[in-house]
Amino acid sequence: MxxxxxxxxxxxxxxxxxxxxxxxxxxxxxxxxxxxxxxxxxxxxxxxxxxxxxxxxxxxxxxxxxxxxxxxxxxxxxxxxxxxxxxxxxxxxxxxxxxxxxxxxxxxxxxxxxxxxxxxxxxxxxxxxxxxxxxxxxxxxxxxxxxxxxxxxxxxxxxxxxxxxxxxxxxxxxxxxxxxxxxxxxxxxxxxxxxxxxxxxxxxxxxxxxxxxxxxxxxxxxxxxxxxxxxxxxxxxxxxxxxxxxxxxxxxxxxxxxxxxxxxxxxxxxxxxxxxxxxxxxxxxxxxxxxxxxxxxxxxxxxxxxxxxxxxxxxxxxxxxxxxxxxxxxxRLFLLFANKDVKMKRIADLIQVNMRSISGNKTFKLSEFSTYMRIESSISIKYLFATKPFIPKEFRTEDGKRIKFDVILYKGY
Known part of the structure; x- marks a missing residue:
């Protein structure tokens, strides 16, 4: 410029x-x-x-x-x-x-x-x-x-x-x-x-x-x-x-x-x-x-x-x-032109720098540690067409009008 x-x-x-x-x-x-x-x-x-x-x-x-x-x-x-x-x-x-x-x-x-x-x-x-x-x-x-x-x-x-x-x-x-x-x-x-x-x-x-x-x-x-x-x-x-x-x-x-x-x-x-x-x-x-x-x-x-x-x-x-x-x-302008992998690596670099600063451990390496996340979700939807008779009771809401799902998910890297 x-x-x-x-x-x-x-x-x-x-x-x-x-x-x-x-x-x-x-x-x-x-x-x-x-x-x-x-x-x-x-x-x-x-x-x-x-x-x-x-x-x-x-x-x-x-x-x-x-x-x-x-x-x-x-x-x-x-x-x-x-x-x-x-x-x-x-x-x-x-x-x-x-x-x-x-x-x-x-x-x-x-x-x-x-x-x-x-x-x-x-x-x-x-x-x-x-x-x-x-x-x-x-x-x-x-x-x-x-x-x-x-x-x-x-x-x-x-x-x-x-x-x-x-x-x-x-x-x-x-x-x-x-x-x-x-x-x-x-x-x-x-x-x-x-x-x-x-x-x-x-x-x-x-x-x-x-x-x-x-x-x-x-x-x-x-x-x-x-x-x-x-x-x-x-x-x-x-x-x-x-x-x-x-x-x-x-x-x-x-x-x-x-x-x-x-x-x-x-x-x-x-x-x-x-x-x-x-x-x-x-x-x-x-x-x-x-x-x-x-x-x-x-x-x-x-x-x-x-x-x-x-x-x-x-x-x-x-x-x-x-x-x-x-x-x-x-x-921010430069990040718009960066691909996903580059952005993820930059985020990882920042995490590593911050961990070294907070922990006082100057040799901390993100590659030597694993990170896991536990995600728990509860959702419900209305019955689709005439599906109510076929849905087990444990999957129904208390009022019996909807189907409910409880999902627990673990992700790690």
Whole structure:
């Protein structure tokens, strides 16, 4: 689940990509996908280690995490896990999970604020994803399949799908329309900008200052297309050999694109801030009204937001983000998938552990002991058809109207 959370969160996905590009950029981009995948897997594993630790301490962990409930920082993956780090992680986990929906313990008021924050984060994630897709034609100019504005709008409509009636749906439609307009404007600005318009404060990877000096006044889209062709043909530039040229050009393209994306995302999110605040407030009101009708209605409401059948759109699982479970809850979930023999053996293990604890005998083995049960039952039934004359008196009830049976059964293992 943590791996899925990373893959479906554009921020985490791109953060891991930035590090992979710095680490494996010297390969000319060939090794970046491999390193990118390894970084995401390692990050998910680190998060899972903390999750298990916290679960065993009795804490609750969301089934599906958002940025607000994610514990670990990718920069700390190589840090040794000490008590100090564990304590900090535990404290953060408490802060981010205390308001998450827990149907077994929490009330509506406890999770309203958290649910609203998750919805706001959900909208931001969709903006990130759509901007990333919009840049596909700039990042991959030699690729045949690119996203048109119409296709982007189809993706947006699918990712912000909402079936609830009333003001929530209207606001979502307003946000969708506003993002569509802003995205066209922002992408037009980017495509008409120069390479020098997007220079990050800190360069990730190889220093490309000398290449920037040559290309800074060139149109961004045209320059990237030209440089991509040069890389594909294995040419040399500015007196550097093919390998050095590849490193510097890749670094310039990557940093320029990332900085441009960052600005576009910021501009769009800033412009829709009022819409988003309005949505969050209306969501809280609606969710509170729905919750008063019961858990089933809450489930339907949450399911209606952001869940579509469009497999091409990465979606944040809102319902999974709201639902938080403890160790015992996860254990029950796992037991549903276990067969009868596995369950019986686990029960036997628990009996053995408890017997050792209660008796003080640390060598107690369940396999060396037998258990028997005596079951005694008394039942009676009405006569079937004309059977009364054939039933012995000892098998009749005192009033003579029914047949009675006394059964004693012994079972052991």
């Amino acid at each position: 943590n791996v899925i959370a990373i893959y479906t969160d554009p921020y985490k996905f791109n953060t891991a990509l930035e590090i992979a590009t710095v680490v494996a950029g010297w390969t000319g981009g060939v090794g970046v996908p491999i390193v990118h995948t390894l970084i995401m897997m390692a990050w998910a594993m680190a998060e899972s280690l903390f999750d298990v630790y916290l679960l065993l301490k009795g804490e609750s962990i969301p089934i599906f995490k958002t940025r607000n409930t994610w514990i670990t920082d990718i920069k700390g993956l190589s840090t040794t896990i000490t008590n100090e780090i564990i304590d900090k992680a535990k404290e953060k986990a408490k802060n981010v999970t205390q308001d998450v929906i827990d149907y077994t313990e929490s009330t509506v008021e406890d999770f309203l604020e958290k649910a609203s924050t998750t919805v706001a984060d959900y909208i931001d994630s969709k903006v990130d994803l759509l901007v990333d897709k919009a840049f596909a034609s700039i990042e991959n100019p030699l690729k045949e399949v690119v996203y048109s504005a119409e296709e982007l709008f189809d993706d947006l409509e699918a990712s912000l799908n909402v079936e609830v009636e009333g003001e929530i749906g209207d606001i979502m439609n307003q946000i969708s329309s506003e993002i569509q307009t802003l995205l066209l404007v922002e992408m037009e600005i980017v495509e008409n900008s120069t390479v020098g318009s997007y220079v990050p404060i800190t360069i990730q990877g190889v220093d490309y200052t000398d290449f920037l000096e040559v290309y800074k006044d060139r149109n961004l889209k045209e320059a990237i297309e030209e440089l991509t062709v040069i890389l594909a043909e294995g040419k040399e530039l500015l007196g550097y050999n093919v390998d050095e040229t590849s490193k510097k050009v890749n670094s310039m393209i990557f940093n320029t694109i990332q900085e441009a994306k960052k600005k576009v995302k910021y501009n769009i999110k800033s412009s829709i801030m009022d819409y988003k605040d309005n949505l969050v407030n209306k969501f809280k009101e609606t969710l509170k009204d729905v919750a008063n009708k019961g858990k089933e209605e809450v489930n339907k409401f949450i399911d209606s937001i952001g869940n579509t059948s469009d497999s091409d759109v990465m979606k944040t699982n809102l319902r999974g983000s709201f639902l938080s479970m403890k160790y015992t809850d996860y254990l």
